[in-house]
Amino acid sequence: MPDPYLCPNCKTNKTRFNLIEQVATPVRLDPNTGSIVENFADRSPDPFHLPYRGPELKVQCAVCGVIDDEIAFIKRAQSMAKQIP
Ligand SMILES: [Zn+2]
Numbered sequence: 001m002p003d004p005y006l007c008p009n010c011k012t013n014k015t016r017f018n019l020i021e022q023v024a025t026p027v028r029l030d031p032n033t034g035s036i037v038e039n040f041a042d043r044s045p046d047p048f049h050l051p052y053r054g055p056e057l058k059v060q061c062a063v064c065g066v067i068d069d070e071i072a073f074i075k076r077a078q079s080m081a082k083q084i085p
Contacts, residue, residue, distance in 0.1 A: 003074040003077065004077040004081075005076075005077055006073060006076040007061040007076065008075075010063055010064035011080075013061050013062070013063040013064070014077070016061070016062035017059050017060065017061060017062055018059070018062055019057055019058075019059060020057065021057060022052070022056055024051075025039065026041070026045045026052070027039050028040075028049075055071065058070065059072075
């Protein structure tokens, strides 16, 4: 079930957002040139390579432009809902 959003910055927008999916591509780079030596998209990286653990979704408020984790927008909506008696 989806959760309502409220922008934690402008505190008025509940409807207009840009959803930004975080798609991590694990790679190994050449230390001198920065070019990709290995791309681990279809197999597991070596054991020393930490997997991405950030949020799956970031959200941009399409009114004020602030970008934050999805949870920040959900938490703000929940805390506003609690203030209504
Ligand atoms: Zn906003």
